[in-house]
Amino acid sequence: MSGPLVVLVGPMGVGKSTVGELLAARLGTTYRDTDADVVAEAGKPIAEIFYDEGEEHFRALERRAVAAAVAGHPGVLSLGGGAVLDGATRELLAGRPVVYLSMDVDEAVRRVGLGAARPLLAVNPRRQWRELMDARRHLYEEVARTVVATDENTPEEVAQAIIDALQLPEGEAAPGVENTGMTQQSPTRIQVAGSAGSDPYEVLVGHQLLGELPQLIGDRAKRVAVLHPEALADTGEAVREDLAAQGYEAIAIQLPNAEEAKTVEVAAYCWKALGQTGFTRTDVIVGIGGGATTDVAGFVAASWLRGVRWIAVPTTVLGMVDAAVGGKTGINTAEGKNLVGAFHPPAGVLCDLAALESLPVHDYVSGMAEIIKAGFIADPVILDLIESDPEGARTPSGPHTAELIERSIRVKAEVVSSDLKESGLREILNYGHTLGHAIEKNERYKWRHGAAVSIGMVFAAELGRLAGRLDDATADRHRSILESVGLPLAYRGDQWPKLLENMKVDKKSRGDLLRFIVLDGIGKPTVLEGPDPAVLLAAYGEVSA
Ligand SMILES: NC(=O)c1ccc[n+]([C@@H]2O[C@H](COP(=O)([O-])OP(=O)(O)OC[C@H]3O[C@@H](n4cnc5c(N)ncnc54)[C@H](O)[C@@H]3O)[C@@H](O)[C@H]2O)c1
Numbered sequence: 001m002s003g004p005l006v007v008l009v010g011p012m013g014v015g016k017s018t019v020g021e022l023l024a025a026r027l028g029t030t031y032r033d034t035d036a037d038v039v040a041e042a043g044k045p046i047a048e049i050f051y052d053e054g055e056e057h058f059r060a061l062e063r064r065a066v067a068a069a070v071a072g073h074p075g076v077l078s079l080g081g082g083a084v085l086d087g088a089t090r091e092l093l094a095g096r097p098v099v100y101l102s103m104d105v106d107e108a109v110r111r112v113g114l115g116a117a118r119p120l121l122a123v124n125p126r127r128q129w130r131e132l133m134d135a136r137r138h139l140y141e142e143v144a145r146t147v148v149a150t151d152e153n154t155p156e157e158v159a160q161a162i163i164d165a166l167q168l169p170e171g172e173a174a175p176g177v178e179n180t181g182m183t184q185q186s187p188t189r190i191q192v193a194g195s196a197g198s199d200p201y202e203v204l205v206g207h208q209l210l211g212e213l214p215q216l217i218g219d220r221a222k223r224v225a226v227l228h229p230e231a232l233a234d235t236g237e238a239v240r241e242d243l244a245a246q247g248y249e250a251i252a253i254q255l256p257n258a259e260e261a262k263t264v265e266v267a268a269y270c271w272k273a274l275g276q277t278g279f280t281r282t283d284v285i286v287g288i289g290g291g292a293t294t295d296v297a298g299f300v301a302a303s304w305l306r307g308v309r310w311i312a313v314p315t316t317v318l319g320m321v322d323a324a325v326g327g328k329t330g331i332n333t334a335e336g337k338n339l340v341g342a343f344h345p346p347a348g349v350l351c352d353l354a355a356l357e358s359l360p361v362h363d364y365v366s367g368m369a370e371i372i373k374a375g376f377i378a379d380p381v382i383l384d385l386i387e388s389d390p391e392g393a394r395t396p397s398g399p400h401t402a403e404l405i406e407r408s409i410r411v412k413a414e415v416v417s418s419d420l421k422e423s424g425l426r427e428i429l430n431y432g433h434t435l436g437h438a439i440e441k442n443e444r445y446k447w448r449h450g451a452a453v454s455i456g457m458v459f460a461a462e463l464g465r466l467a468g469r470l471d472d473a474t475a476d477r478h479r480s481i482l483e484s485v486g487l488p489l490a491y492r493g494d495q496w497p498k499l500l501e502n503m504k505v506d507k508k509s510r511g512d513l514l515r516f517i518v519l520d521g522i523g524k525p526t527v528l529e530g531p532d533p534a535v536l537l538a539a540y541g542e543v544s545a
């Protein structure tokens with residue numbers, strides 16, 4: 001019988017494509033994946049096919065793809081995790097060299113999680129995994145000639161086990177095939193201590209973290225509201241469905257994207273939804289999205305019934321390194337940025353780095369401003385890492401992405417752990433924000449926060465230099481590093497009077513006294529109170545376009 005040398009089946013996340021590609025290279029043949037064939041034919045991702053046309057339609061497309069591949073593909077073939085559910089597809093596999101790649105539940109929980117591409121397993125993977133495998137295991141075993149366990153094995157070891165089991169002839173190994181490693185690392189856990197009467201919590205950074213949600217939500221909650229921006233409608237709905245499947249009365253509340261969400265009207269819309277759902281003090285809000293979303297989600301949580309628990313699931317760089325951590329929640333008003341809000345820390349923060357894959361580059365770069373801020377106020381290694389590879393720093397696949405994010409979170413966590421309510425130290429996190437927020441208001445909140453803060457930091461550096469506190473090299477370093485990742489350095493020169501007016505409502509102001517965070521050097525932030533207006537104007541001259 002002609003056809004594939006090997007057909008790989010097994011659950012999602014087991015490593016079929018990693019092993020399949022490796023195996024094809026070892027056997028000197030080609031690799032094909034029927035999921036990719038289906039996506040190519042439908043012209044959209046699998047999650048969208050499920051959502052738009054339903055599972056039955058997807059299985060029919062998949063059956064056709066499997067029929068074509070078993071008839072015409074001579075190399076290594078892998079099938080989607082649920083392909084064996086379809087009886088006609090199972091029949092197509094009769095007599096074929098099918099290998100079932102298995103893994104146990106702990107390994108599955110480590111490997112599978114957040115991602116619209118895996119819509120069936122977004123939350124509580126442990127329980128869902130068991131149910132999924134109870135329904136599917138016997139079907140994998142029915143079609144398989146052999147079973148190869150992948151737990152704690154490298155892809156090379158799994159490929160070797162398949163070669164041995166099927167006694168496959170090895171071809172020329174393709175060059176450059178590396179050990180990709182199949183075992184997911186555990187998440188990094190960063191502690192935020194309770195201060196000012198608040199509870200401590202953890203910030204988790206890693207992959208596939210949504211399985212942590214139910215534990216954070218806890219048993220006392222009956223209802224959960226998932227607040228998400230329009231851009232993450234599919235993710236919000238997938239999470240809602242999963243929470244509903246676990247017995248929570250789960251609602252999804254869609255917010256506008258970006259700053260349009262940070263209004264009293266949107267907050268009122270959320271309050272209405274909570275009221276109509278009968279949300280009580282033991283119920284929980286989950287905010288999934290960028291800083292704008294988590295700021296509103298946290299504010300709604302702070303204000304509803306004078307405070308309910310909330311969990312932040314930041315999906316932008318800026319959200320992960322700054323907005324979701326520390327409990328500053330709030331909305332804008334026509335008079336200024338974040339003028340209404342509350343200190344209300346989350347019960348936990350889940351930073352799933354996979355979410356960054358879909359983030360538009362301008363939003364990614366915007367988050368770099370807050371990372372660079374953390375570098376200047378506290379952690380110079382951040383600056384060195386960015387300068388060593390500015391291009392890489394602009395992408396989620398950059399060599400230092402996780403380290404930059406974790407270092408920045410540590411800076412923020414340390415500060416807010418000792419000064420939740422900004423009675424002193426916390427003001428350093430506002431570096432660059434005095435002018436930054438004034439620019440955002442001037443642009444009617446249409447600018448990205450990070451872009452405005454970038455100019456604000458250059459301004460603060462010039463202010464520090466003119467005040468005789470900051471050396472030239474460090475001031476210049478602000479420009480070079482911000483520019484290197486694509487952030488702006490200048491703003492309209494004719495806007496100074498308006499910006500000055502806007503800055504008067506900055507939260508660091510005291511009476512008529514303007515106060516700025518400036519640097520005495522890297523890692524040495526300090527407060528500059530009531531600088532001479534001429535010095536302020538001169539500093540602004542340095543950032544005027
Ligand atoms: N509370 C704090 O301590 C704090 C700290 C820093 C900033 N902030 C606030 O955060 C806000 C800026 O946050 P931001 O930069 O995350 O912007 P954002 O929340 O406006 O998100 C940017 C855009 O990306 C979309 N998006 C989010 N995640 C996505 C994903 N994974 N894939 C595709 N699109 C996605 C959003 O819908 C939005 O359109 C500002 O309002 C700022 O004031 C708050």
Ligand SMILES: O=C(O)C(=O)C[C@@H](O)[C@H](O)[C@H](O)COP(=O)(O)O
Nearest residue numbers: 322326328337338426429430433507
């Ligand atoms: O957490 C803080 O404190 C900060 O100042 C972090 C800032 O990056 C953030 O933009 C914050 O929302 C600004 O707070 P605000 O009190 O100036 O509105």
